[in-house]
Amino acid sequence: MRCLPFCRNADMPQPQPSTRSNIPSFIAMDVMREAKTLAREGADIVHLEVGEPGAAPPRAVREAAIAALSGGRVAYTEALGIPALREAIARNYRERYDLAVDPARVVVTTGSSGGFVLAFLAMIEHGGRIGIPNPGYPAYRNILQALGIEAVEIETGPQSRFALSAAAIEAAHAEKKLDAVLLMSPANPTGVLTPAAEVKRIAETCARLGIWLISDEIYHGLTYEGEEASALSHSDDAVIVNSFSKYYCMTGWRVGWLVVPERLLRPIECLQQNLSISVPYLSQIAAVAAFGARDDLEAIKAGYARNRAILMENLPRLGLTPLPMDGAFYAYCGIAKYSNDSMEFSRRALREAGLAITPGLDFDRINGQGFVRLSYAGSEVDIVKAVERLKAWLG
Ligand SMILES: Cc1ncc(COP(=O)(O)O)c(C=O)c1O
Structure with missing residues (x-):
């Protein structure tokens, strides 16, 4: 084997990976x-x-990407996302939930995964505490661990049909103060839906306790029994996380979104500018077309x-x-x-x-x-x- 110009001796000190990166695998x-x-x-x-959906995204999505690619330049976009996509996402809230959302409050993200990092960083101090449902999506606690935020697992069980409940949140907060709570409905891995009335109670509880509510609505559109409710219907102050990965079959495109209260916009814009500059241009163009492929x-x-x-x-x-x-x-x-x-x-x-x-x-x-x-x-x-x-x- 050829030796590189500089060879380490076994007794030389060697820098090690950070402890914060020592997180469990997915x-x-x-x-x-x-x-x-x-x-x-x-x-x-x-x-x-x-x-991961086995189906390809709708033809309109693929054609929009091909047309954009044929246009030549694939460039950076505004850090918060292209206006056409932010407007289409806002319009979707009116059409699907009868909710008026200002496009200015929509942030386009690299999948919901990118959205989580932005939201957690913008909302919670290092050392802060966020309640997450258990069982739950493993990346929540693993991302939080890397960010130095404590994930407080709130047990769900048969008493609440395995859904997160306002009562359980309140009990966890009483035990030791939380800064935020993460709601996920329909849930991964269970598929369980939090009833609309409970989503309302959770939003009211978070408002009363003065803590953030972050709602992962990535599986909205994929409900077979019961009625899904956006936390936005009950709180303008909730942070909504969503994605084109699941209902829209666009996992590999890495595009999702946040709806955030005004005061988080500029911090999130600065974070996105510095962490990733912008979300891939072609994916954003393609995502606009997804709303027309119902x-x-x-x-x-x-x-x-x-x-x-x-x-x-x-x-x-x-x-x-x-x-x-x-x-x-x-x-x-x-x-x-x-x-x-x-x-x-x-x-x-x-x-x-x-x-x-x-x-x-x-x-x-x-x-x-x-x-x-x-x-x-x-x-x-x-x-x-x-x-x-x-x-x-x-x-
Ligand atoms: C509950 C939940 N949230 C977020 C994600 C992340 O998805 P993406 O980053 O593709 O939007 C997943 C992926 O499986 C998930 O199940």
């Missing part, structure tokens, strides 16, 4: 990496591990509804017990009949049945060993195949 992504490696080696894998998107959603029905019928027969599957595209299933080690169960499902699923431990470090999450955002063919494989493997 296990679903680890499973996906392993599943893709196995697939490259020739294994036939059914992917149920990542919450029929295509509803057809894709109808496919999820069929997948959901197949799983709701078959999972309990197999002794896998899903939590209420109100929305999103997940079945979060108890596996007590087979295992109390969701990591091992998922590893075996991949190796022995060719099924990539995510261990509950990703979403819940306390009770997650007893659960796995199956995403049904893929094709019906895949879901039928997955059920057959589960029957053969567990039967």
Whole structure:
């Protein structure tokens, strides 16, 4: 091997990665990496591990991107996003929720993931505390850990149908003061919807306690039972996080949005200018077209509804017990009949049945060993195949 001009001696001190970067992995992504490696080696894998629509985005979205690309220049945009997209997002609140939102309060972000970083930094001091639902989306607590903000996990359970409740928030705040609360509905990994009346109670509770409310509405549009409510309907001061990744099938485009109260706008603009300059131009242009493709998107959603029905019928027969599957595209299933080690169960499902699923431990470090999450955002063919494989493997 050729030696580089400067070679380290083993006894020289070496700088180390920061402790703040020492955060847990996103296990679903680890499973996906392993599943893709196995697939490259020739294994036939059914992917149920990542919450990613199997469908391509609507044709109008792709055509808008192609037209913009043909135009030549792909440039930086305003840090808060192109006006056409901010206006389209605001218009969508009027059309979908009958809410008047000033486009000036809309911030375009690099997926909702980018939105979280901006919002957390703008809202909460280093060392601050934010209540998040448990089980919940793992990146919340992992991002918060890297940012030096304490994630206070608020248990959800059968008493609230696994939804975050105003009473639980109040109890957590009474124990030790929170600076903010994160609501997610429909939820990941459970699919559970927080009822509209409870969203209202949560907004009122946060206002009374003088704490921020941040509402992750990324699965809005994907509700099969019950009525989804935006926190914006009950509070102008809530910070709304949303994305084109799920309902709009645009995961890889990395485009999402925030709706924020006025006083957060300039701090978020400065953060975005410095952290990423702007969101990819082509993705922003394409996202404008997504709002005009409702029929295509509803057809894709109808496919999820069929997948959901197949799983709701078959999972309990197999002794896998899903939590209420109100929305999103997940079945979060108890596996007590087979295992109390969701990591091992998922590893075996991949190796022995060719099924990539995510261990509950990703979403819940306390009770997650007893659960796995199956995403049904893929094709019906895949879901039928997955059920057959589960029957053969567990039967
Ligand atoms: C609840 C929730 N929020 C946020 C995200 C991040 O999505 P994106 O950054 O693609 O918008 C996900 C992704 O799975 C999610 O499930």
